[in-house]
Structures are given as structure tokens and as C-alpha cells.
Amino acid sequence: MDVYYAYSYAAAGWMILQSIPLLSSPTMIVTMLSPEVRESTTLEVYFSRSLGFAIIALGLLTVLLTGSIPLKSSFSDTSSHLEDPTAPYALPALVITAGYHALVSFYCYTMWNDTGNFGFGIPTIVGTMLAASGVWCVLFATSDGRISRKTGADKRTSGFPFKNVEADKKRAGKKGL
Template sequence: MEVYYAYNYATAGWMALQSVPLLLFPRMIVTMLSPEVRESTLPNHIALEIYFSRSLGFAVITLGLITVLLTGSIPLQTTFSDTSSNLEDPTAPYALPTLVITTTYHALVSFYCYTMWNDIGNFGFGISCIIGSLLAGSGIWCVLFATSDGRISRKTGADKRTSGFPFKNVEADKRKAGKKRL
């Protein structure tokens, strides 16, 4: 579960890091991402660019905070009751859907940044592609491996969902043969 919580905090941190320049320096961001050098002559265009940049910054930081809250990384309680009964399942009920949505988000953003990096060659798109791909990969890993406790046998300690394909499980075959004799 440590990878799962690390993924949640890394997602929130990456989104917060992306939103800081949008909130603090919107005119610089718009100027850096513009394909041609231009001078803004109309103050309405500048105000519109600043508005969209800051709105996107607030949306990205909000998405990062919601990710941390909905996945159960920060336990939320509505009452001050005893929480000892909730210690068995530390994840929130919306953990898996939030994990899938943020993983899809990271995959789509990293694909977009990759296409822009190939088209324009901007270093920022390359870094965003690499970090987004790492977060998408760790999100996929969490979806595949960190979302289930498995079905662990109390007698043998092995996972009951495993099969013998493509290799034979000699120990399991011995136990089955021993049970048939009894």
C-alpha cells in the first residue's frame, strides 16, 4: 500500500507544481507557449489569457487535492467516534475510481506532451512527458497490483487465484493426491 499512497501524494504534488506557474506568472506562461513572438496590444486579450491561465491553475490544484482526499490518503471523519473498527480497510470507497481517473489523466497528458515535444521540441513538454509517463505507469501498477488483498489461504499462505499454467505446481498436486487417498 505504500506505493499507492506514494502515487497519490506524487500526483497531488505534480499537479500543485504545474499550477504554481499558472497562478503566479500567467503572462509569462502564455508568452513562453506561444509559437510566434507577438505583442499583446489589447488589454482584453491579456485579461482573458490571465483569467484562463489562473482558472486552469485553480482547477489543477483542486484536482490534486481531491485526489488525495478521495483516495483515503488523508483519512476524513464526519464524527469524533472511535476509529479502531475502520483500521482494517484504510482506503476510501472512491479510491479505485479516483485511481483509474488520475491514471487516465496522466496517460492522456503524457501522450499530449509527447506529441507536442515531437512537434515543437520544447524541453518543458519533454519533462512533462517523462513525469506524466512515470505517474501513469505507477498508477497502472497500483490498479493491477495494489487494489486487492488477494485470497490468501490460511493453511498454506499461498494466493488461491494462482494457477499452474504454464508451469506445474508439484506441491499442490501432491496435496491433492494425498487428499484423494484419505
């Protein structure tokens, strides 16, 4: 679960880092995006700051919904599930944020190829790493593994396409007893 929590904090941190320029200096953002230097309009400032607040909200919701910060009404609640530390909305939040990072990194990659500006390369690299770790968490960190207490192996594995000769020998030995 450490990778799961690391992903949620890294995703939230990256989203908050992206929103800082949108909130602090929308005029600079508009100046960098427009071909001519001009003063930004109030509508552009509004959209820039609204997007910054929305990205911060998405980052904070990622941390809250994935269960990285436990939300309990009291400290004396003993009915918490110690075996499953994730929140009930953890998997949907994880899928949505991993999809978000994949889309943003794809967009930045296309802009990087189009313009050649390395300013699009950094979000491409970071977004791809976050999307890949989010997909990894969806595939491997969210399943309730059926780990054997005796062998430490996952019980859901099969022998296809290779046979487990040692397990077959042990199984045959137990049947003979």
C-alpha cells in the first residue's frame, strides 16, 4: 500500500504545482500563450484562476478519496478495517486520476512534438510517470491478494502455460498418505 499512498500524494502534489502559476499570475500565462504581448482580460483571469482552483480541488479529492488521509468521526472508533486501509472510493478515484494524467501527458507530448518547446516535455515525463504508476496501482496494488500462509505464494496463480512440477509432487505425496 505504500506505492498506492505515494501515488496519491505525488498526483496531488503535481496538480497543486501545476495550479500555482494559474492562480498567482494569470497575466503571465496569457502573455506566454498569445502571439502578441497584451494585457489579459477579466474573463481570461477568471478562467485561469477557476482552472487553478479546480486542479487543486481534484488533487485534494485524490488524497481524500483514496484513503491516504483517514476520515473518521472520532478517534475512539474501533470498527475500522485494519486489513483494508483503502477507502471505498479509492479505485474509482485512482482510475480517474490515472486517466487524467494519461490525457494531459498525451496532450503535452503532442504539443512538444508540434512546438519543440521543452516546457511541454517536463509535464509529458511527469504525467507519463504518474499515469504509469496509477495503472500499476490499479492492476497490482488494489487486489486483495490470496497469499498462502505456508508458502507465501499467491493462491490465484495457475500453471498455464508452464507446469509446476514441484507442486504436483507435493500434491501427489499428500494424496498417497
